[in-house]
Amino acid sequence: MYASIKAISYFLPEGELTNEDINRDFPEWSIEKISDKTGILTRHIAAENVCSSDLGIESAKKLFEEHRIDKNEIDFILFCTQSPDYFFPTSACIIQEKLGLPTSVGALDFNLGCSGFVYGLGLAKGLLESGAAKNILLITAETYSKLMHPKDKSVRTIIGDGAATTLISASDNGNLGPFIFGTDGKGAEKIILRAGAFRLPKSEETGVDKVDEFGNITNENSMYMNGADVFNFSLKTIPELVSNLLTKSGLSDDQIDLYIFHQANKYMLDALRKKLKIPEEKFYIFMSNCGNTVSSTIPIALYNAIKENKVKVGSKIMVVGFGVGLSWAGGIVNL
Amino acid sequence: MEINSFIQQFEDTIADLPPNSINPETDFKNLPQWDSLAMLSLFAKLDSEYNVSLTAEELNSCNNMTELYELVKSKMP
Numbered sequence: 001m002y003a004s005i006k007a008i009s010y011f012l013p014e015g016e017l018t019n020e021d022i023n024r025d026f027p028e029w030s031i032e033k034i035s036d037k038t039g040i041l042t043r044h045i046a047a048e049n050v051c052s053s054d055l056g057i058e059s060a061k062k063l064f065e066e067h068r069i070d071k072n073e074i075d076f077i078l079f080c081t082q083s084p085d086y087f088f089p090t091s092a093c094i095i096q097e098k099l100g101l102p103t104s105v106g107a108l109d110f111n112l113g114c115s116g117f118v119y120g121l122g123l124a125k126g127l128l129e130s131g132a133a134k135n136i137l138l139i140t141a142e143t144y145s146k147l148m149h150p151k152d153k154s155v156r157t158i159i160g161d162g163a164a165t166t167l168i169s170a171s172d173n174g175n176l177g178p179f180i181f182g183t184d185g186k187g188a189e190k191i192i193l194r195a196g197a198f199r200l201p202k203s204e205e206t207g208v209d210k211v212d213e214f215g216n217i218t219n220e221n222s223m224y225m226n227g228a229d230v231f232n233f234s235l236k237t238i239p240e241l242v243s244n245l246l247t248k249s250g251l252s253d254d255q256i257d258l259y260i261f262h263q264a265n266k267y268m269l270d271a272l273r274k275k276l277k278i279p280e281e282k283f284y285i286f287m288s289n290c291g292n293t294v295s296s297t298i299p300i301a302l303y304n305a306i307k308e309n310k311v312k313v314g315s316k317i318m319v320v321g322f323g324v325g326l327s328w329a330g331g332i333v334n335l
Numbered sequence: 336m337e338i339n340s341f342i343q344q345f346e347d348t349i350a351d352l353p354p355n356s357i358n359p360e361t362d363f364k365n366l367p368q369w370d371s372l373a374m375l376s377l378f379a380k381l382d383s384e385y386n387v388s389l390t391a392e393e394l395n396s397c398n399n400m401t402e403l404y405e406l407v408k409s410k411m412p
Contacts, residue, residue, distance in 0.1 A: 037372055154371065213391065213392070213395060214371060214391070226391055227371065227375070228371070228374050228375060228378060228390075228391040228394075229390050229391050231375050231378055231379075232378050232382070232388050232389070232390070235378070235379065235382045235388070236382075236388055267372065267375055268375075271375075271379045274383075275382070275383065
């Protein structure tokens with residue numbers, strides 16, 4: 001009995017931030033330049049009163065409807081977010097109630113970003129194969145838009161809000177794994193929201209705007225990303241991860257039908273693809289209409305890869321997530 | 336690897352740079368073509384060509400091509 005992905009759905013909030021909008025705020029960047037550099041035409045932005053959990057709930061409802069899933073069969077919720085409703089209670093508990101799931105479900109939040117989906121698959125596999133759960137909802141949801149400084153063009157051009165729900169269940173065919181995980185806390189400050197939790201509470205000082213070393217305007221109450229160092233980290237770490245995962249799984253790279261990496265931004269993905277010598281048709285890109293939705297980029301891309309028939313039951317997919325932490329994870333998905 | 340071939344690689348990497356516009360004293364950070372994408376292109380080139388990784392901070396501490404060249408050379412395996 002194996003853990004396998006049974007269904008995926010996703011939800012993007014209605015509000016949009018298009019390249020035209022960005023050009024209006026940052027006239028030095030033309031609309032073509034933005035889409036060329038990032039591969040993104042528009043990003044979706046949650047309304048002020050809409051939280052990650054709300055997006056997650058909508059994506060779960062879509063899953064139940066699109067795939068005719070009986071929600072009473074669900075026995076576990078894994079909720080991946082870095083923008084929870086509260087410090088406590090756990091947002092997954094709130095999701096249980098709002099989705100009308102049975103009170104017999106287990107539910108927990110875990111705090112990861114771009115590596116979150118792959119970690120979530122690993123956790124789900126553990127729960128399932130140990131007999132602890134049979135039908136697991138892995139919900140990834142993020143509203144980084146609430147954490148961005150309006151004048152920080154480096155993040156505003158790339159980040160989008162969104163959520164995805166993936167159902168992982170027991171199966172006789174198809175499975176998940178093996179997985180490889182990695183962590184480097186030395187890179188903690190490369191992608192960080194400094195103020196507002198317990199290490200640095202918010203104050204007047206943390207709201208003071210400063211220009212960072214890349215010329216972006218931001219403050220400690222807003223998310224900061226050192227894109228250049230994260231790029232370097234990916235170039236160094238990801239090729240090793242991919243090759244270790246192939247070894248661990250006993251597969252050669254031409255046995256992988258599709259590679260789906262975390263959709264950070266097109267430039268980084270192109271550089272990684274070239275370094276790994278993966279042909280374009282085996283390297284899936286899906287971000288032009290949603291941008292970088294953090295932990296949801298991989299399930300959103302996987303949903304569309306399935307829809308476009310790039311993969312089907314029996315396909316071997318390598319998923320690779322990497323980013324904030326610094327954290328990374330790779331896994332093999334046998335659909 | 337000597338400085339002129341390094342400068343040549345640099346010129347080839349940065350988009351829209353007119354040829355022979357860089358010399359050892361040039362502060363690359365002041366070039367009109369120097370933006371975040373130029374920095375990423377340079378990092379990709381340093382990785383693929385020289386197997387060298389620099390942090391953004393290290394790069395920004397170089398004030399001209401000579402300093403950059405020396406830094407890259409010192410990190411070459």
